[in-house]
Amino acid sequence: MNHLEQLFDVAVIGGGPAGLSAGVALARALRSVVVIDAGGQRNLRAEGVHGFLTREGMSPQQFLAAGRAELEGYGGTAVTGIVKSAAHECGNFVLALDDGSTCTARRLLITSGSEDELPDLPGLRERWGRDVLYCPYCHGWEIRNQKVGVLAASSHAVLQALTFRQWSHDVTLLLNGEVTLSPGDREQLDARSVKVVEGRVRGLVVQDDKLSAVTLDDGSAVPLEVLVVNPAIVSRANMLQVLGLEPDDLEEGPGTRLHTDDSGLTTCPGVWAAGNVTDVSAQVMTAAAAGLKAAAAINADLVLEDTLLAVEAAGAPAH
Template identity: 40%
Template sequence: MENFDAIIIGGGSAGLAASIALGRSRRSTLVIDANEPRNARAAHAHNVLGQEGISPLQLLDQGRNEAVHYGAQIITDHAVRIEGSSLNGFTVHTETAAYKASRIVLATGLTDQLEEIPGLREAWGISAIHCTYCHGWEVRDQSVAVLGLGPMSSHQALLFAQLSDRVTFVNHHPEHLSAENREILNKSGVVIVEGRVQQLRVDEHGQLDGIVLANGDLLESQAAVVSSRMIANSELYLQLGGTLKDHPMGTFIPVNEMGATDVPGLYATGNAANLGAMVMAAAASGTVAGAALNGDLALERLDSHSSATTA
């Protein structure tokens, strides 16, 4: 069974950044990646300094090349089980093999739980969007419908109103729209439509062709803004006895400022630990976790050397 200093589970921007930090410190590193990036359907990645508008898949391809350059091994597989501890080492079981490591980084991302509205999944990531900073500029001055699906929906409408004066709020779940937020939307020029969404009309390319309301009316819109419930992919963390934390937008793996979880020797980074992290923030957290892990191993080696010398 191959043994590594660190195994990183997840090869997105956070996991690859961690592997580069470790590789540059000459740590033997394995990245296990299921090749299921959350932003695969998006045409562009934004707020990526020096790479604005790059294809998310191209960005990951460049990151993989950089990681391999510094010695990381990358395999495409699903990690299904993890056991062990920082004292005796961890064993990660995939669908095809098993690997050992002194430390683990979970860069497993999150899963978006979407409202069951016909057409939403087909449009998701293309014309059904969620983040003004990731997609807002691309729909500026367009007709934008914000679907009132959760407690953050009115905040989404407020932000998109900065980019277009044709923003409509569809009050799908009226229990989430407080009187205070209703007043804020009114002051922002956002039109509030009472009623539920029956369907998103979407073409074969995922482009929105209007929103059908429960009363049969058709709301013309070029983009639908939705909020998902974001759930950290945490099965492996839970297997080691970790405890998740709740957030208004979902659940996440709690970590300290260096990415360490409450399980010794286990780090978490990217969207698994920060539901709102965009590409650069996820990558930055990966670099920090990789650096912290390297320092942890350096101190452990020093302690072992001191103990051996004393004996």
């Protein structure tokens, strides 16, 4: 059982880039902070971190381990566990963990991330993060000049195909029975030499642990080395329902996110959010930056409360 009897200034739910960045910043501000991490970060299947200056290609596991070491080096606490629920009691937040322990904090930061709900294709999840992917800025360089297929789930697939065309001359848009192209769509795809394939995709062909093709419902196969999908990205925030926080549907596609203001403050006073739980497109670097920004806002809020308490104590009559 975790020993978390003290009252923390801040509890952070989620130990990915946003949570660890916030935890380090708060610890450096001499705040007592605990970061509770359930594991399962969505980029753990990737070979390396990309788009993060000076950390290019570092494995996600090494990145997280280095972040936890920095947190603990500044006096922060890192705990492995799942937060099952959160409640607001006597001005503080009480978190119930899966091992039966509880944690109490004055402020709460949600950096629990999101989950990718992938298309229902046999073998697809096993290839996820390797040669089945969706973010060109995470993987574009690594898959450059390969045979790329874009599996349509909505009209957004046209833009996906045109975007991946930047990294490869061999891009195929697989309509999958989900999209009807307009004349304008056809004109753009033709102009960029993006091939279009009708029919539904039924499966993946893997040879020597590498994607080699996808099969269609008519029995034919389309040679590919990379398959781009568009998953529904759903925020991990179920533990916050008792606080009245419900994720909003995404405007740009399937999925959900927690709504916040520019500082990361949610609609529940005392609760902030950062990273993929509120910005589904955030990469490692932008998630870490959002965690830092939220940490500064939380510390500023605590400074005001500490000052108010000090003023009240100074004005109290002596006994």
